Amino acid sequence: xxxxxxxxxxxxxxxxxxxxxxxxxxxxxxxxxxxxxxxxxxxxxxxxxxxxxxxxxxxxxxxxxxxxxxxxxxxxxxxxxxxxxxxxxxxxxxxxxxxxxxxxxxxxxxxxxxxxxxxxxxxxxxxxxxxxxxxxxxxxxxxxxxxxxxxxxxxxxxxxxxxxxxxxxxxxxxxxxxxxxxxxxxxxxxxxxxxxxxxxxxxxxxxxxxxxxxxxxxxxxxxxxxxxxxxxxxxxxxxxxxxxxxxxxxxxxxxxxxxxxxx
Numbered sequence: 001x002x003x004x005x006x007x008x009x010x011x012x013x014x015x016x017x018x019x020x021x022x023x024x025x026x027x028x029x030x031x032x033x034x035x036x037x038x039x040x041x042x043x044x045x046x047x048x049x050x051x052x053x054x055x056x057x058x059x060x061x062x063x064x065x066x067x068x069x070x071x072x073x074x075x076x077x078x079x080x081x082x083x084x085x086x087x088x089x090x091x092x093x094x095x096x097x098x099x100x101x102x103x104x105x106x107x108x109x110x111x112x113x114x115x116x117x118x119x120x121x122x123x124x125x126x127x128x129x130x131x132x133x134x135x136x137x138x139x140x141x142x143x144x145x146x147x148x149x150x151x152x153x154x155x156x157x158x159x160x161x162x163x164x165x166x167x168x169x170x171x172x173x174x175x176x177x178x179x180x181x182x183x184x185x186x187x188x189x190x191x192x193x194x195x196x197x198x199x200x201x202x203x204x205x206x207x208x209x210x211x212x213x214x215x216x217x218x219x220x221x222x223x224x225x226x227x228x229x230x231x232x233x234x235x236x237x238x239x240x241x242x243x244x245x246x247x248x249x250x251x252x253x254x255x256x257x258x259x260x261x262x263x
Contacts, residue, residue, distance in 0.1 A: 039181075042188030043115075049191045050199050054112065057203055061190045062108055062183075063101035064206055070100025087255050090149075091217045092245065098214065099137055104178070106133055111179050119176055126175020131168035138162035142260055145218070146225045149257045220245035221254070228259060 051057035072095065074088045090097030110129055114122050139162060142148050152158040157165035195202070223233075223241035233239045250257075 039184045042184040045187055045191040046196075049194075049196055051190055051194060051203075054108070057200070058187070058190065059105050059108065060203060060207060061194060062186060063105050064210065065101075065186065065190075066104035067096040067098060067101035067210075068094075070103075071095040071097050074100075087253065089253060091213045092220055092253055093209075093213045093216070096210070096213065099134075103130065103133055107175055107178050108183055111175055112183070115179055115184075119180075122176050122179050123172040126178075127168045127172035130171025130175065131163045134167065134171070135159060135163040145221045147221065147257050147259050149254070151258075220250060221257075224250055225259070 045052050051061060071088050071090075074097075075085065075095075078084075078086045078088060088097065089095050090099060106129055107126060111122055111125050114125065138148060138150065148161075151161045152164040152167065153161035155164035155166060219237060220241050223238055223245070224247060226238070227242070227247065231238075233242050245253075
């Protein structure tokens, strides 16, 4: 092979490589454009829908769906981590956990204006909001019900075992994923799939269900605290809670919940 042939072949190979790189870049740009168009379409929603935009109906559906999805995701995570299924619900009726729903609403309301902003502000905002929210939930649960469902005392940089730096960073990452991907997708899903005709009535039925579920769950745990202190059942609601939710059943529903006086 002559020198001229060698360099000619080399130029052809370089040209072919450049052509492949260019096609790959074009495909990547096309995928990004389709992704951006899909996100824009989901954010635009369906004009005229009862939950269009960011109104109370939309926030409730975000709350309701995330109460359920959070339990599913945490159950799957615990299964991968522990190798067994664990009960991760936060209410007595159904696979729902209020923390996930309220957290989704907080991230939506507080960080939605930052959708087009720098990722670092979304990350920092999510870390602060999520950490403060988790700490508040832990304090309220202990102050009102005398129980805790998580304790981070063994983690470095923790605040009274209620939150720690690592989980604050997790909240920051979650905020990025939520604002950039999950919220727009869920926004479009709600407006395209929740019936415009029956959606309002269904919303209020679910509001009533979640309210009753939350009140019953709180009453069951409060009555459990009373039983541990030797308070007899003198009223109707106490007798109902004793019959429907004895300690054995609550231990199965809330396996990670621990009374603070026993810690």
